[in-house]
Amino acid sequence: MKHFSILLFGIFIVLTSSFLGLISSSLNQLGGLKQSTESLELDDAGELVLVDGDPLYPMKLSGSSEQGHMEYVKLGCVNCHSQQVRREELGNDLQRGFGQRVSVPRDFILQSNMVLGYSRLGPDLSSVGSRKSDLNWHLMHLYNPQITSPGSLMPPFPFLFETIKISEVAATSGALEFPEGSPYAPENGIAIIPSRRAVALVEYLLNLDINYNLPEAVVTKNDTGE
Amino acid sequence: MSVSSAGSPHDSLNTIDNSINKAVFYFILSAITWLALSSLLGLIGGIKTVIPSFLSTNEGFTFGRIQAMLNTTLLMGWCSNAIFAVAFWIMARLSSTPIKHGGILLIAGVIWNIALSLALIGIFIGDLTAYSWMEFPSYTSGIFLLAYTLIAVWGIVTYRHKQNDYSYVSQWYILGGLLWFPWIFVIGQFFINWVPVRGVLQSIVHAWYINNVFYLWLCPIALGACYYFIPKLSNTAIRSYHLSALAFWTFVLFASWSGLTYLIGGPVPVWLTTTSIVFAVSLIIPALIFYTNLIGTALSSFSQFKNNLALKFIIFGSAAFILHLFVKMGLSIRSVDALAHFTMIYEAHHWHLIYGFFSMVFFGAFYYLVPTLLKHSYKSNVLPNFNFVLSALGIIILLVALYGAGWQQGTQFANAELSFLQIANDLTFWMQLKLVGLTILFIANLLFAFNVVALLLSKLLDVLPNFSNDEINPNT
Numbered sequence: 001m002k003h004f005s006i007l008l009f010g011i012f013i014v015l016t017s018s019f020l021g022l023i024s025s026s027l028n029q030l031g032g033l034k035q036s037t038e039s040l041e042l043d044d045a046g047e048l049v050l051v052d053g054d055p056l057y058p059m060k061l062s063g064s065s066e067q068g069h070m071e072y073v074k075l076g077c078v079n080c081h082s083q084q085v086r087r088e089e090l091g092n093d094l095q096r097g098f099g100q101r102v103s104v105p106r107d108f109i110l111q112s113n114m115v116l117g118y119s120r121l122g123p124d125l126s127s128v129g130s131r132k133s134d135l136n137w138h139l140m141h142l143y144n145p146q147i148t149s150p151g152s153l154m155p156p157f158p159f160l161f162e163t164i165k166i167s168e169v170a171a172t173s174g175a176l177e178f179p180e181g182s183p184y185a186p187e188n189g190i191a192i193i194p195s196r197r198a199v200a201l202v203e204y205l206l207n208l209d210i211n212y213n214l215p216e217a218v219v220t221k222n223d224t225g226e
Numbered sequence: 227m228s229v230s231s232a233g234s235p236h237d238s239l240n241t242i243d244n245s246i247n248k249a250v251f252y253f254i255l256s257a258i259t260w261l262a263l264s265s266l267l268g269l270i271g272g273i274k275t276v277i278p279s280f281l282s283t284n285e286g287f288t289f290g291r292i293q294a295m296l297n298t299t300l301l302m303g304w305c306s307n308a309i310f311a312v313a314f315w316i317m318a319r320l321s322s323t324p325i326k327h328g329g330i331l332l333i334a335g336v337i338w339n340i341a342l343s344l345a346l347i348g349i350f351i352g353d354l355t356a357y358s359w360m361e362f363p364s365y366t367s368g369i370f371l372l373a374y375t376l377i378a379v380w381g382i383v384t385y386r387h388k389q390n391d392y393s394y395v396s397q398w399y400i401l402g403g404l405l406w407f408p409w410i411f412v413i414g415q416f417f418i419n420w421v422p423v424r425g426v427l428q429s430i431v432h433a434w435y436i437n438n439v440f441y442l443w444l445c446p447i448a449l450g451a452c453y454y455f456i457p458k459l460s461n462t463a464i465r466s467y468h469l470s471a472l473a474f475w476t477f478v479l480f481a482s483w484s485g486l487t488y489l490i491g492g493p494v495p496v497w498l499t500t501t502s503i504v505f506a507v508s509l510i511i512p513a514l515i516f517y518t519n520l521i522g523t524a525l526s527s528f529s530q531f532k533n534n535l536a537l538k539f540i541i542f543g544s545a546a547f548i549l550h551l552f553v554k555m556g557l558s559i560r561s562v563d564a565l566a567h568f569t570m571i572y573e574a575h576h577w578h579l580i581y582g583f584f585s586m587v588f589f590g591a592f593y594y595l596v597p598t599l600l601k602h603s604y605k606s607n608v609l610p611n612f613n614f615v616l617s618a619l620g621i622i623i624l625l626v627a628l629y630g631a632g633w634q635q636g637t638q639f640a641n642a643e644l645s646f647l648q649i650a651n652d653l654t655f656w657m658q659l660k661l662v663g664l665t666i667l668f669i670a671n672l673l674f675a676f677n678v679v680a681l682l683l684s685k686l687l688d689v690l691p692n693f694s695n696d697e698i699n700p701n702t
Contacts, residue, residue: 003393007398007401008405010475011401011402011405011406011478012473012657013480014402014406014479014482015406015410015438015442015482016485017479017482017483018434018482018485019413020279020298021432021483022430022434022483022485022486022498023413023417023430023431023434023501023503025276026427026430026494026495026498027423028426029495030426030427030495031423031427033425047273054671073354073355073356074292074353074354075285075288075289075290075291076288076289076293076294076354077290077294078290078356078358079290079358080289081288082568084492084493086491086492086567087491088563090490090491090560090563090564090638091491091564091567091568091639091640092642093639095274095642102493103492103493105425105426105493105495106495107424107493108424108425108426108493108557109424109425110424110425111424111425111428112422112424112428113355113428114356114357114425114426114429114432114491116426116429116492116493116663117568117574118358118572119487119568119569119570119573120568120569120635120639120646121591121646121650122646123646144279144401145278146279149647151274151650151651152278152646152647153278153648153653153657154278154652155274155279155282155283155288156277156278156279157282157288158282158283158290159284159285160281162603180643192451217570218420
């Protein structure tokens with residue numbers, strides 16, 4: 001019997017220790033992070049100074065971006081896309097323009113469905129909104145990636161779109177604008193209209209941007225000259 | 227040894243086997259059903275990475291959902307049911323305790339499978355979570371937990387009267403695995419779904435969860451099976467058995483702490499990943515002992531190994547596992563991670579564990595268990611042997627394809643001139659090879675299911691005529 005209780009005790013200690021050591025301690029360290037209005041910026045003399053008065057960062061997503069985020073989760077985009085910019089020595093994320101600074105824990109504090117990602121079959125999307133800001137491009141790309149990126153391995157999401165007949169008079173606002181002569185364009189008199197889900201998803205993508213300053217993370221590659 | 231009403235040891239083995247028969251068969255049949263489904267899903271996923279537009283008009287079949295259903299059927303379907311079948315049987319055998327109240331076990335099994343079916347429907351219609359290997363919708367987690375609680379209650383009822391001490395390392399692994407799982411499950415669900423923490427804390431819990439489900443649930447049970455079957459089937463004592471206790475404690479402790487290497491370079495405090503790296507590298511100690519204990523024993527009885535089908539599977543699995551551990555150590559080194567992170571090397575590494583190790587060991591266990599329980603053996607070993615060849619070939623091709631693909635991706639990531647469109651396009655060869663591997667595994671898994679069911683049917687056919695001839699005996 002003695003043997004058995006030692007065994008049980010050991011079994012208990014193994015998992016508890018790794019829970020306390022890895023999870024509880026991170027809860028302690030990171031649980032208190034808040035949005036910030038401060039940022040480190042370069043002053044005229046080229047020194048880093050702490051400046052107050054930015055908007056609250058990271059910013060809260062608007063209602064429909066939040067819905068777009070849920071679509072991102074439900075469609076499993078996380079299988080092929082990451083949302084984290086890694087440090088210089090671990091790859092060339094900065095050089096590739098995934099972001100102008102590395103991601104830090106504070107960037108994510110408002111998120112409750114984390115999509116950091118573990119695979120990059122497609123590019124990182126941390127700042128895709130600032131890299132690709134054309135609504136029509138994104139919709140077209142979702143409808144069928146082959147239109148914008150021939151040969152892409154990304155799957156098409158045609159079920160996020162509706163095909164409708166256009167009457168002569170009705171305006172076709174919101175319909176996809178296919179490139180001239182695209183083999184994927186519908187016949188005359190037919191239009192492809194994005195559903196609300198598609199619009200929300202793209203709004204979310206357009207809002208993805210970590211190129212703002214935080215006290216602990218400064219935009220380093222600031223070529224917009226802000 | 228005083229086993230209830232049993233005279234000879236052989237009788238007592240029969241009592242034990244009979245006591246658990248129904249529940250074990252239920253779990254075996256569930257396991258092979260989910261395995262067949264998972265290999266279909268794997269195949270569909272594989273086709274999609276070659277032809278992205280395949281089955282893309284229906285939302286439920288989109289790549290992300292297929293992947294989520296695949297992970298869920300593999301982990302909660304095949305692996306879990308196989309564990310329930312084999313673990314309890316080994317425990318019963320080793321502690322010479324006949325299983326009482328097998329009925330609870332059966333009910334628990336039914337509830338578990340209901341939860342899983344709901345989970346798959348939920349994923350199909352879009353209720354999946356954002357977390358790999360725990361994609362099942364949060365509303366099913368309570369049902370899984372209920373089923374597992376029944377199983378645990380049953381385990382406590384049974385082993386309260388255990389007759390032997392816990393003197394075999396197999397028993398430690400299995401007891402550990404069975405106790406760790408619900409706890410890991412609850413912690414994961416609690417911090418991610420029930421009372422969600424926010425931000426990278428979720429990613430930390432998630433990484434901890436995946437790692438512990440793999441290394442403190444799947445691995446201990448499969449290792450328990452290895453330590454049980456290898457000496458038994460090869461008729462030799464485990465080599466350097468005295469080291470096996472050291473391997474047990476170092477493996478479970480180090481593995482449990484090593485989980486956050488998944489987050490190397492991510493937006494988490496560096497000390498977290500560093501800690502995990504230290505533990506991951508320390509896995510060299512148990513890995514070397516496993517090599518001596520498992521492979522060493524098998525090599526010293528090589529002739530047995532060649533003729534025994536179950537043993538072949540189990541040795542293949544053990545070898546794959548030791549290799550897997552070395553890859554894990556390698557991946558935890560920062561400079562290797564710089565190349566491997568975000569590539570398919572991780573996908574390869576997961577298949578390596580789940581198929582190369584776990585499934586192979588459990589195929590072997592089933593090929594021993596099913597004939598033993600039925601007291602009916604294969605008339606010809608051709609199909610089971612063919613199963614081994616196909617499974618081994620399929621997983622080797624799949625791993626070569628995915629590790630190869632990942633390596634190529636990693637070297638190309640480093641070249642900022644190459645666009646992701648280009649990099650993904652260059653993977654065509656590897657993705658086709660992956661599809662070949664998945665196709666072979668698909669056939670191998672169906673053959674496995676066929677072999678198990680065929681044996682059951684042939685036993686039934688043997689038994690049925692007796693029923694019609696004899697007076698029906700109400701006790702059978």
